[in-house]
Amino acid sequence: MISKLGYAILAMLARQPSTGYELSARSRRPIGYFWSARHGQIYPELRKLLDAELVRFSAGPGPGPREKKVYSLTETGLEALHEWVLQDPAPAESGRDELLLKAYSIWTADPAGAQELFAGQVRRHQDRLAEYEADWELVESRHQDGPPPVSDPDFGSYATLRCGIDYECQRIAWLTWMCQQLAGHRPG
Amino acid sequence: MISKLGYAILAMLARQPSTGYELSARSRRPIGYFWSARHGQIYPELRKLLDAELVRFSAGPGPGPREKKVYSLTETGLEALHEWVLQDPAPAESGRDELLLKAYSIWTADPAGAQELFAGQVRRHQDRLAEYEADWELVESRHQDGPPPVSDPDFGSYATLRCGIDYECQRIAWLTWMCQQLAGHRPG
DNA sequence: CTTGACTATGTCTGTTCTGACATAGTGATG
DNA sequence: CATCACTATGTCAGAACAGACATAGTCAAG
Numbered sequence: 001m002i003s004k005l006g007y008a009i010l011a012m013l014a015r016q017p018s019t020g021y022e023l024s025a026r027s028r029r030p031i032g033y034f035w036s037a038r039h040g041q042i043y044p045e046l047r048k049l050l051d052a053e054l055v056r057f058s059a060g061p062g063p064g065p066r067e068k069k070v071y072s073l074t075e076t077g078l079e080a081l082h083e084w085v086l087q088d089p090a091p092a093e094s095g096r097d098e099l100l101l102k103a104y105s106i107w108t109a110d111p112a113g114a115q116e117l118f119a120g121q122v123r124r125h126q127d128r129l130a131e132y133e134a135d136w137e138l139v140e141s142r143h144q145d146g147p148p149p150v151s152d153p154d155f156g157s158y159a160t161l162r163c164g165i166d167y168e169c170q171r172i173a174w175l176t177w178m179c180q181q182l183a184g185h186r187p188g
Numbered sequence: 189m190i191s192k193l194g195y196a197i198l199a200m201l202a203r204q205p206s207t208g209y210e211l212s213a214r215s216r217r218p219i220g221y222f223w224s225a226r227h228g229q230i231y232p233e234l235r236k237l238l239d240a241e242l243v244r245f246s247a248g249p250g251p252g253p254r255e256k257k258v259y260s261l262t263e264t265g266l267e268a269l270h271e272w273v274l275q276d277p278a279p280a281e282s283g284r285d286e287l288l289l290k291a292y293s294i295w296t297a298d299p300a301g302a303q304e305l306f307a308g309q310v311r312r313h314q315d316r317l318a319e320y321e322a323d324w325e326l327v328e329s330r331h332q333d334g335p336p337p338v339s340d341p342d343f344g345s346y347a348t349l350r351c352g353i354d355y356e357c358q359r360i361a362w363l364t365w366m367c368q369q370l371a372g373h374r375p376g
Numbered sequence: 377c378t379t380g381a382c383t384a385t386g387t388c389t390g391t392t393c394t395g396a397c398a399t400a401g402t403g404a405t406g
Numbered sequence: 407c408a409t410c411a412c413t414a415t416g417t418c419a420g421a422a423c424a425g426a427c428a429t430a431g432t433c434a435a436g
Binding site: 207208209210213227228231232250251252253254255256257280 | 412413414415416417418424
């Protein structure tokens with residue numbers, strides 16, 4: 001059985017053959033927007049994918065004591081990705097959000113301090129929104145005549161960035177609303 | 189060091205003393221909206237919290253071969269929660285979203301099948317939105333004269349539900365947009 | 377000429393989390 | 407009368423994940 005991380009790696013390799021190092025960099029940005037992994041997880045996973053013959057690599061001299069390996073998908077690997085993409089995800093989708101957990105217990109805290117906490121989060125999400133928007137414009141600049149065609153890898157970026165931007169806007173609005181609620185309820 | 193799950197449990201116990209079983213039920217709904225845990229995780233965590241003297245319990249006869257234990261916060265436990273709530277969460281916040289991972293690779297798939305996938309998701313999120321809204325009205329009915337005061341546990345529910353409702357609306361809008369994109373690009 | 381950042385590969389320990397196993401009483405449905 | 411869902415507590419194996427350890431070359435800034 002291929003893990004979700006395995007599919008995340010296949011998804012990245014389908015776009016661009018990469019080394020494990022590059023995969024871990026891409027798993028910070030732009031893939032990190034909705035998936036992340038450290039290299040300590042990626043190298044063992046690449047080994048598993050290799051054993052399952054879903055990826056292959058071509059080796060060359062590397063900067064360190066070991067060889068540099070550029071991985072790419074095999075035909076089986078592309079098929080596995082292709083099949084997985086349309087499968088309905090399990091309804092589990094727990095979603096662990098530390099800030100919401102704090103918000104749930106915010107009644108135990110001092111409103112002024114709470115306002116600070118949420119104001120800080122507004123800034124953090126505004127920064128992220130700016131990143132997403134920069135990436136969005138980059139993708140758009142490659143397709144002046146409307147959105148990218150659905151068979152173009154750029155359509156995947158376009159779609160996920162749209163979601164990310166909408167999400168950040170929603171979250172900023174909620175955080176701002178929280179600040180107002182916390183301010184409004186204080187005397188004065 | 190208390191884990192995030194530990195704080196989630198403290199947050200629940202601060203509102204209502206509960207058995208481990210009840211905690212796992214509450215961690216499906218309503219806490220499950222932003223945090224979840226199985227009982228296989230909760231019982232060992234309760235033990236840790238007990239050893240740290242953050243919770244206590246009163247035992248009585250249970251339905252199974254073991255005693256039923258109703259847990260509640262100690263003063264130290266409430267203090268620990270109180271302190272944690274205002275701490276700025278680590279910027280890690282990876283966020284793993286399987287559907288976005290699929291969307292990212294949607295260019296490898298057949299648009300008609302993809303549309304089905306996203307349409308199914310629209311239905312799922314509409315159901316969840318309905319749940320949130322029902323809970324929202326429940327909370328509002330307890331506070332006809334405006335929002336609950338910030339020192340009321342209901343304010344925590346109110347705030348997190350507001351976020352959940354906004355999030356579901358945003359996600360439904362995006363999923364619908366995806367369906368349109370996938371439809372618009374097909375010939376005919 | 378030293379320090380630090382970047383490229384690049386790997387391992388290892390400990391924590392978190394999932395899913396299954398195990399036990400047992402009550403009450404409802406068929 | 408059997409089967410199933412619910413209440414209730416726990417354990418255990420294994421997967422997933424974070425963070426540190428380990429190695430080594432290049433290149434830029436101070």
